Amino acid sequence: MAEDDSEWIIESIVGYLGSPEWVIPVTDFMENKCTVFDDEDENKLSYTDIHQQYKKLVEKLLENYMQEVGINEQQFLDACTSPFAKSKSLQAVFQPVLATDDFQMFRSLMVQKNTELQLQALRVIKEQNGALPECLTDGVDVMTELQQQEMKILEDVLKKSKEEYDEEMSRRLLIEKQMGSTSSSSSDKPNKGDEARSAALTSSKQSNTSKPTLGSSVQPNLLPAVRAPTKSSESSDANRHQAEEQSSSTEAAAEAYLEEAHREAGFSKPYTELSPSQQEQLQQRAAYLRQQRDKLHALKREKQKSRQAAEPEEPSHTPPLEPATNLEISAEEKKKLQKRKHLADKLKEEVVKK
Amino acid sequence: MGEAQKGLLSVIEKLKGSTEQEVRIVLLGLDNAGKTTLLKTLASEDVNTITPTQGFNIKSVASHGMKLNVWDIGGQRKIRPFWKKYLENTDLLIYVIDSADKKRFEETGLELSELIDEENLKGVPVLIFANKQDLATASPASEIAEGLNLHTYRDREWQIQACSAVSGEGVQDGMNWICNNIVNRKK
Numbered sequence A: 001m002a003e004d005d006s007e008w009i010i011e012s013i014v015g016y017l018g019s020p021e022w023v024i025p026v027t028d029f030m031e032n033k034c035t036v037f038d039d040e041d042e043n044k045l046s047y048t049d050i051h052q053q054y055k056k057l058v059e060k061l062l063e064n065y066m067q068e069v070g071i072n073e074q075q076f077l078d079a080c081t082s083p084f085a086k087s088k089s090l091q092a093v094f095q096p097v098l099a100t101d102d103f104q105m106f107r108s109l110m111v112q113k114n115t116e117l118q119l120q121a122l123r124v125i126k127e128q129n130g131a132l133p134e135c136l137t138d139g140v141d142v143m144t145e146l147q148q149q150e151m152k153i154l155e156d157v158l159k160k161s162k163e164e165y166d167e168e169m170s171r172r173l174l175i176e177k178q179m180g181s182t183s184s185s186s187s188d189k190p191n192k193g194d195e196a197r198s199a200a201l202t203s204s205k206q207s208n209t210s211k212p213t214l215g216s217s218v219q220p221n222l223l224p225a226v227r228a229p230t231k232s233s234e235s236s237d238a239n240r241h242q243a244e245e246q247s248s249s250t251e252a253a254a255e256a257y258l259e260e261a262h263r264e265a266g267f268s269k270p271y272t273e274l275s276p277s278q279q280e281q282l283q284q285r286a287a288y289l290r291q292q293r294d295k296l297h298a299l300k301r302e303k304q305k306s307r308q309a310a311e312p313e314e315p316s317h318t319p320p321l322e323p324a325t326n327l328e329i330s331a332e333e334k335k336k337l338q339k340r341k342h343l344a345d346k347l348k349e350e351v352v353k354k
Numbered sequence B: 001m002g003e004a005q006k007g008l009l010s011v012i013e014k015l016k017g018s019t020e021q022e023v024r025i026v027l028l029g030l031d032n033a034g035k036t037t038l039l040k041t042l043a044s045e046d047v048n049t050i051t052p053t054q055g056f057n058i059k060s061v062a063s064h065g066m067k068l069n070v071w072d073i074g075g076q077r078k079i080r081p082f083w084k085k086y087l088e089n090t091d092l093l094i095y096v097i098d099s100a101d102k103k104r105f106e107e108t109g110l111e112l113s114e115l116i117d118e119e120n121l122k123g124v125p126v127l128i129f130a131n132k133q134d135l136a137t138a139s140p141a142s143e144i145a146e147g148l149n150l151h152t153y154r155d156r157e158w159q160i161q162a163c164s165a166v167s168g169e170g171v172q173d174g175m176n177w178i179c180n181n182i183v184n185r186k187k
Helices: A002-017 A020-036 A045-069 A073-081 A088-098 A103-129 A145-179 A188-209 A224-230 A233-249 A251-265 A276-310 A331-353 B008-015 B035-042 B080-086 B102-116 B141-147 B171-186
Strands: B021-029 B056-063 B066-073 B092-098 B126-131 B158-162
Touching (some): A002 A020, A002 A073, A020 A045, A020 A276, A045 A073, A045 A088, A045 A103, A045 B080, A088 A103, A103 A145, A103 A276, B021 B035, B035 B092, B035 B171, B092 B102, B092 B171, B102 B141, B141 B158, B158 B171
Parallel strands (some): B092 B126, B126 B158
8 A cells, every 4th residue: 555655656746846836946046056066176165055045945845845735754755765766767856856965966966057058058159149259269268178078978968868859759740640630629739839849850950951051040059958949030039139128127237247257267356456357357257147147048938938838727736647648548558547547536535534 | 853843854865765874074173284185085085286175075985884975174264154054964073183283273272162062063073183293393192182171071972093194194093983983873
């Protein structure tokens, strides 16, 4: 019995850890705080405060979740220590939770996030300017060989995952076509998404074979995450709009960026006492940081908007299931569904009993 | 105190479920005492490129079937106020003293006695490394122990160990004391 319990609990937990209620605040936190995390051997004192804040955030989120679902800490713990939760694939899901207790793990997550953001920012700048400004290519911002290797690995991984994703999507599309649109009412929305994605796939294939001229908005080697919102010229216009808005309305932020650049550069003297060349460097760095933030925020808003538009509202209290596939239900899936129904019944029963 | 009242983070702590026993050790002392050098010696790393620590370093060392997570926090005067942020859940304190820096014996004694009074370190065993014994001007450990009034510590296990972090001499003896002590404590 206990095992059955932990099975639905763990399914629910994993679902929660993949849901926007968890992902958005945690990702937001990491993206906002990761800039001070570098891969130096020595840790900065400020890491500790950020780790504390992270602990509080995760604790709050999980407490809310457990209250909502109606499980206590013991059940949570039992579920998480059950053999089912020990599988490799689930361990990755639990990493952000474990990072509350493991500073080293937290640090590596933050360093990784920082690298990702910088990489994205560099790509956005490259995309818009055609080339990187000088201050980002040599001198101030020279990357060590190690970092370059890491970035290359990261790129490869991202590329690979996009390929796999596209493959999966086109496969589904194919099956769908073969099935005809008998289930059109239920699959309306995902279908559109698939079409859009397959269109993206073909367009990226085209651009891979015939190199686009400079100035076309789509470039071949971009990360999927970055390019997705800039597919249509319309949305990239909106991006620019937002970025402009932001930069004009945030005078105070500009100072903050300058300060951050100042801190990152590790100059101990106040800004005004630095030599002109150092000041200039800082200005450049600040401008770069500002650009990076603005763009990423604009992109994210865009992404979120499109996600919200694409996803129908779901009641949040049911344990999130996997996105309903619109393929014909195989025997195995039927079994799975039955099992879920069974679990739901059981859950209901327990709630009613209480 | 019941299980449910201990808070969520203690639950998460158990999630790691590692079979290894983990021990949290904090390594403190004045600047230039040799904390980072000691840390690197413990981790069998190169000790020739060490610069003053502005933040903190962490190394995990496997010893006697335990995983020792050693936190080395910078010792400069302006960083010392941050020490107390790192004391929570600490199983053991290592305090490092530059045995040749007689002028600052008083200062290091004051810092140590402040640590001993910290609520988070209540009853926590302390190992004092009388470091830099390779220098000719180093005071012997017994003399330092007397100066620190170690014999008045009644509320915890303590030990003073002469060592040289650079040569590694005495370091292992100190670690053996730690492991024996932790094992006794946790049983």
